[in-house]
Amino acid sequence: MLDIKVIRENPQAIRENLAKRNDARILEMFDELLKCDQEWRRMFTEAGRLRGSRNRVTEDIAKLKKHGLDASQKIKEAEQIPAMIKAVEKEMDEYRKKMDDILMRLPNIMDDTVPFGKDDADNVVIRSWGKAAEFKFKPKDHIDLGTELDLIDIERAAKTSGARFYYLKGDLVRLNYALIRYGLDLMVKRGFTPIQPPYMLKREVISGAVALSEFEDTIYKIEDEDLFLLATAEHALLGLHAGEILDGKSLPLRYCGISPCFRKEAGAHGRDTKGIFRVHQFEKVEQFVFCRPEESPKEHELLIQNAEEFFQSLGIPYHIVNVCTGDLGTVAAKKYDLEAWLPGQGKYREEVSCSNCTAYQSVRSNVRFRDRPNDPTRHVHTLNSTLVATERTLVAIMENFQQEDGSIRIPDVLVPYMMGQTEIRRAGGPKKG
RNA sequence: GCCCGGGUUGCCUAGCCUGGUAGGGCGAUGGCUUGCUAAGCCAUUGUCUAGCAAUAGACUCGUGGGUUCAAAUCCCACCCCGGGCGCCA
Known part of the structure; x- marks a missing residue:
């Protein structure tokens, strides 16, 4: 499997090496992978933002309760968030799955000394x-x-x-x-x-x-x-x-x-x-x-x-x-x-x-x-x-x-x-x- | 296969009963100090994302689900380790 981090650093060089395999499907998969990765990263940031907001509210609730104060207003506010997080995570999982699937199928990068040939x-x-x-x-x-x-x-x-x-x-x-x-x-x-x-x-x-x-x-x-x-x-x-x-x-x-x-x-x-x-x-x-x-x-x-x-x-x-x-x-x-x-x-x-x-x-x-x-x-x-x-x-x-x-x-x-x-x-x- | 006990960060350990967001020790690394017995003090210590960067945020308590505003902690399933029973070359 190729390392997604290595792919992010140098997608063009890897694409050129994969092209030597003479198999259009591999390049299609590779391009799809790059697209999914971009989407995934966007959603990852979004999910992090949501979780962050939930954590802050949750901390407020903890503080209020500690001082014996009423937290029902904050709890009401917090109740909205988990569904939103779940929705983003679900979409993320789909991209992740697709990426993993492609990564598991992509072949290794070939050494330069491998001779070109059909079979x-x-x-x-x-x-x-x-x-x-x-x-x-x-x-x-x-x-x-x-x-x-x-x-x-x-x-x-x-x-x-x-x-x-x-x-x-x-x-x-x-x-x-x-x-x-x-x-x-x-x-x-x-x-x-x-x-x-x-x-x-x-x-x-x-x-x-x-x-x-x-x-x-x-x-x-x-x-x-x-x-x-x-x-x-x-x-x-x-x-x-x-x-x-x-x-x-x-x-x-x-x-x-x-x-x-x-x-x-x-x-x-x-x-x-x-x-x-x-x-x-x-x-x-x-x-x-x-x-x-x-x-x-x-x-x-x-x-x-x-x-x-x-x-x-x-x-x-x-x-x-x-x-x-x-x-x-x-x-x-x-x-x-x-x-x-x-x-x-x-x-x-x-x-x-x-x-x-x-x-x-x-x-x-x-x-x-x-x-x-x-x-x-x-x-x-x-x-x-x-x-x-x-x-x-x-x-x-x-x-x-x-x-x-x-x-x-x-x-x-x-x-x-x-x-x-x-x-x-x-x-x-x-x-x- | 059955019955106990366990799995927490590089390693050891606290927390679990009673939910409020991982505390301590060791080691390692970097720095400071070196005029009280060579020790001492401070910081860092896993993963991911964004950023040129300083940094910020998120994740992480065997694994995967569930309950909850919130899970190391409660519930369910599974995996692994130790001990006992059974079976056995």
């Missing part, structure tokens, strides 16, 4: 790492590998839970936990504070993190409760300091959240319908930072660097894209995606999303800081990045490290977390033709 095809590759492995055989996709090695059972998951669920089995479960443990250790070495967050959050907290449309499309609701299943630890980590004024000396606060993630994936029909790449439930190690506004570009680079080092150490080839204006979404001011090479699909696919949300989330969630007790407060900047979404990364490992005999080599860095095991093969030896 994800216009994202700009800014660097690549690793070479796509060359196979002397036709590489399989993770579904075939998972089925043949008895590591994934999608059919039975469909029976128990429906589409986009899975049973992980055997060594793949262990590899999943190896990724989590390895990711956690890397984060601790980098000085991030590990957090295991609540897996359910109140509406208010999630609204502090995401755009409204996103909420409806992705978040599962708990029946009869004001609680929603966690879609990412990001939301819980932001909520950790919601409404707080942080000590400037404590910044940057770098957290690492570990949690399952639950997503409806509404509207994703026909895309990635098979396998475990896009599912309703997965595990993720997440990086999250609260920092001073001037530090956020640097922190953004730090987060993507951590993710890159993670994938480099696994040996998975990837490239980094700078996400363009048309694909950026509502919340981020700038976003890098790390896309890993998947031999089974013959494509680069998103494994990591690394966003600088600037003040968008901190305004919505009201997270501020100051250096000294009587200083004015400022909104922090927040950033988030996947370190590893484990199911997707399992896909990348399976497809990149598959061997001709149908086994899967375990990346060296994960071997210690697999009790020394170096490869996954079918129980009872290679499958017979």
